[in-house]
Amino acid sequence: MRRLLLTVAALGLLAVPPVSASSGAPPGVPSDLKAVEVDFHGEGGLAMHGTVLTKATAEPAAGAGLSGGTAEAGRPGVVLVHGAGTGVPRTKLLGEAVEFARRGMAVLIYDKRATGYSLFDRSYSQLADDALGAVAALRTQPGVDPAKVGIWGLSEGGWVAPLAASRSKDIAFVVVVGANGLAPLRQQTWAVAAGLRKAGVTGPLVDRAELNLYRTIADGGLFPEPYYDPVPSLTSVRQPVLAIWGTHDLLTPPKESPPIFSRALGGNKHYVAHFFPDADHAAHLTPDGGVTRLPELAPGYADLVGSWVGEVTAGRPPTTRSSGPAPVQDSLTVPVDPPAWWESAAAQLVALVLFLVAFTAYPVVALVRRLRGGSRPPVTRAARLLSAGGLVSVFGSFCYLFYLVMTGGKLAAPGPVLFGRPLVWLALQVLAVVSVVAAARTALAWRRTRASLDRGERVRLGLLLTGGALFVPWALYWGLLLP
Numbered sequence: 001m002r003r004l005l006l007t008v009a010a011l012g013l014l015a016v017p018p019v020s021a022s023s024g025a026p027p028g029v030p031s032d033l034k035a036v037e038v039d040f041h042g043e044g045g046l047a048m049h050g051t052v053l054t055k056a057t058a059e060p061a062a063g064a065g066l067s068g069g070t071a072e073a074g075r076p077g078v079v080l081v082h083g084a085g086t087g088v089p090r091t092k093l094l095g096e097a098v099e100f101a102r103r104g105m106a107v108l109i110y111d112k113r114a115t116g117y118s119l120f121d122r123s124y125s126q127l128a129d130d131a132l133g134a135v136a137a138l139r140t141q142p143g144v145d146p147a148k149v150g151i152w153g154l155s156e157g158g159w160v161a162p163l164a165a166s167r168s169k170d171i172a173f174v175v176v177v178g179a180n181g182l183a184p185l186r187q188q189t190w191a192v193a194a195g196l197r198k199a200g201v202t203g204p205l206v207d208r209a210e211l212n213l214y215r216t217i218a219d220g221g222l223f224p225e226p227y228y229d230p231v232p233s234l235t236s237v238r239q240p241v242l243a244i245w246g247t248h249d250l251l252t253p254p255k256e257s258p259p260i261f262s263r264a265l266g267g268n269k270h271y272v273a274h275f276f277p278d279a280d281h282a283a284h285l286t287p288d289g290g291v292t293r294l295p296e297l298a299p300g301y302a303d304l305v306g307s308w309v310g311e312v313t314a315g316r317p318p319t320t321r322s323s324g325p326a327p328v329q330d331s332l333t334v335p336v337d338p339p340a341w342w343e344s345a346a347a348q349l350v351a352l353v354l355f356l357v358a359f360t361a362y363p364v365v366a367l368v369r370r371l372r373g374g375s376r377p378p379v380t381r382a383a384r385l386l387s388a389g390g391l392v393s394v395f396g397s398f399c400y401l402f403y404l405v406m407t408g409g410k411l412a413a414p415g416p417v418l419f420g421r422p423l424v425w426l427a428l429q430v431l432a433v434v435s436v437v438a439a440a441r442t443a444l445a446w447r448r449t450r451a452s453l454d455r456g457e458r459v460r461l462g463l464l465l466t467g468g469a470l471f472v473p474w475a476l477y478w479g480l481l482l483p
Contacts, residue, residue: 027091027109032056033101040137042113043129050090050110050134052077052141053101076148076313077106077141078175079134081127081164083155083282087114093154099297100152103306108138122224127156128164135164135171148172148313150239152305153179154282155251159230166236173312175242175305178281180252181234181260182333185226189214190333191251192405195412197331198250202420204479210408212343212478213401215336220345227338234264240317241271242308246279246298247327248290250410254327262322270317272308275324276301281410289328291410343477351474352394358467359391365460379453380445382438383464389435390471397428397480432471432480439468 029035036052054075080097082088090109097107113130116123131151139146150173153161158179165171180187189211196206218226243261245254258273265271276298280286283301285294311318341347362383378384400422407413414422421429446453446461453461475481 027051027094029053029094030098033098036141038108038110038137038141040110040133042133043126044116046113046115046130048110048113048130048133050108050137051097052138053097053107053109054143055101055104074145074148075104075106075143076150076172076309077108077138077144078149078309079108079110079131079138079151081131081151081153081157081160082112083157083178085112086117086119088112095295095297096152096154096302099302100305103302103309105306105309106138106141106144108134110134120222120224124156124159124163124225124228127160128167131160131164132168132170135168139170145313146170150174150309150312152177155179158252159184159228159233162230162237162241163233165239166233171239173240173242173309173317174237175244175309177244177283178246178249178252179243179257179261181230181257181264182253183227183229183336185214185218185223186333186336187252188223189336190253190331191410192408192412194250194331195409196404196414198410199412199414200417200420201412201414201422204482205421205425208477208479208482209397209401210404211334211336212339213405215339215343216345216348217405218336219339226336231260231264234261235267237265237268239270240312241265241268242305243271243273244283244301244304245273245275245327246281246283246286246290247275247277247325248279248286249281249327250290251281253329253333255329256333258322258327269320270312271320272318273322273324274304275322275327277325351470352398354470355390355394355467355474358463358470359387359394362387362460362464365456379449379457379461380442382441382445383461386435386438386442386468387464389431389438390467393428393432393435393475393480394471396431397425397478400424400428429480432475435468436472436475436481439465439471442468 027035032055033053034056038050038052040048040050042048078100080093082092090111093109097109101107116126135149135151138144139149149171151161151164151171152175154177158176161174161176165174193206193210196210214223217223243258245258247254261273262271276283278285279298280290280293282293283298285296285298286292287294308318404412404414416423418426442461443465446465450458472481
């Protein structure tokens with residue numbers, strides 16, 4: 001099943017722009033900042049590369065943290081941890097790094113690992129160790145106070161940063177943006193389903209088929225860390241935490257994640273949550289409810305981070321509070337449990353093989369007979385319809401579902417929608433109904449004529465009808481036969 005899903009998913013990836021590879025080159029920075037290249041080691045000794053941004057000129061010493069100026073000898077520092085993606089270059093977070101550096105911090109951005117990290121293989125523990133390597137490197141930089149170095153994580157980094165902080169007392173504070181308190185598989189199924197609903201899709205495609213496909217992918221080992229629970233690491237975080245969400249986050253459920261953080265950090269008296277209006281998953285401005293991300297950060301976002309870090313590193317961490325407008329979340333997540341044996345990846349593979357054999361054997365045998373000059377009229381034309389319709393329904397639905405998964409999320413593109421169904425899915429549903437009717441007609445014809453059929457024809461029709469009988473519960477499971 002893993003090989004099959006890898007092949008199909010790889011085909012689906014052809015429609016998705018490739019993730020940027022690590023540039024390995026220092027970013028260009030504005031003239032009011034200076035950049036220093038740093039090398040460090042991530043988990044397993046992997047060589048990693050980054051850039052530290054700071055103000056170009058030292059500020060006069062002051063005792064009031066960032067809000068009142070920072071002495072060059074005691075500058076706070078922060079390591080920025082990427083969201084999901086293989087080998088994401090450090091420049092991806094340059095906008096945030098520039099704004100944070102302008103507010104008095106030394107900011108380390110680094111190229112994310114490509115080794116050991118892919119669409120189907122990743123470890124948050126490994127990424128946390130990479131981040132700890134970056135923290136160690138920043139703590140040794142001239143002008144940085146090693147006791148004032150914290151960590152910032154975006155999206156996937158919202159799982160990684162708290163995990164790193166729970167492992168090290170060297171981290172002075174934690175900032176997370178667009179962080180998720182739910183398991184990755186539950187979050188991802190919600191994001192794709194929400195994108196489909198936003199595109200006007202309703203019914204079994206979004207309520208059943210998309211969810212079941214993700215469960216199958218995860219069971220086949222192709223969704224890394226599907227049931228990772230972020231709560232234990234959050235519970236272990238003792239450092240002050242600043243959590244930020246945009247009110248129009250379409251990738252992390254913005255109504256459900258904050259309460260999970262609040263409960264998990266209940267013993268932490270220095271947890272601050274803030275929601276920015278008209279902001280997306282990364283707390284950037286969005287003009288259309290989270291679909292489009294503008295380059296600009298939400299107004300006040302960088303100032304909040306700067307002032308909060310200043311208070312924390314000055315020994316005055318703010319006490320727990322929440323502020324900002326209520327986030328927008330049109331639908332709730334649903335539990336995504338591991339599949340039972342009969343709906344597992346292995347069972348789905350067996351079903352696909354049986355369908356392939358049952359539905360293709362009928363026309364293949366007919367072709368061989370014709371080549372040999374021994375063709376005969378079919379018992380019923382419905383058998384041909386069952387063979388073709390069943391085959392297209394099964395493999396067409398899988399291809400379409402994989403397409404939706406690979407292009408899903410906030411930019412879901414299901415194609416034209418009619419009666420809440422994408423036209424492609426609606427056509428597959430109609431074909432599935434036709435295939436069931438054809439199976440019933442074929443069964444009746446086989447019963448009337450079986451006494452006159454030779455052994456080979458009985459086997460061919462019996463195999464076809466077996467595929468047709470199995471097709472009914474299979475199509476119900478995937479929602480093809482549901483209204």
